Amino acid sequence: MFPLLLQTAIRAHDSTTIHSERTRLIEISEKVGASITYGCREGECGTCMMRIVSGMEHMSERSVLEDQVLQENMAGRNHRLACQAQVLGGDIIVKA
Numbered sequence: 001m002f003p004l005l006l007q008t009a010i011r012a013h014d015s016t017t018i019h020s021e022r023t024r025l026i027e028i029s030e031k032v033g034a035s036i037t038y039g040c041r042e043g044e045c046g047t048c049m050m051r052i053v054s055g056m057e058h059m060s061e062r063s064v065l066e067d068q069v070l071q072e073n074m075a076g077r078n079h080r081l082a083c084q085a086q087v088l089g090g091d092i093i094v095k096a
């Protein structure tokens, strides 16, 4: 999958999608039609793990559960679960 740029104002399919602060990555991706593979949507399976290419400073802190699942999947510091990580505002580039 190519890197995906998620912006406060997202242009996709000739329309602009505005997302509010503290929106989960998976919800933003769905709004712009990007296909993210997911399973439980509850932060337990790790299927939706993504790498934050840039914009980590715009992301929420990891919860204890998210941190545990990422560690179990040997994820790096720049990985997040799309169903758990929230965008606080600003531009994010992610790669599934």
Ligand code: FES
Pocket (backbone or CB within 6 Å): 038, 039, 040, 041, 042, 043, 044, 045, 046, 047, 048, 049, 081, 082, 083, 084
């Ligand atoms: S879909 Fe299972 S952890 Fe995100």
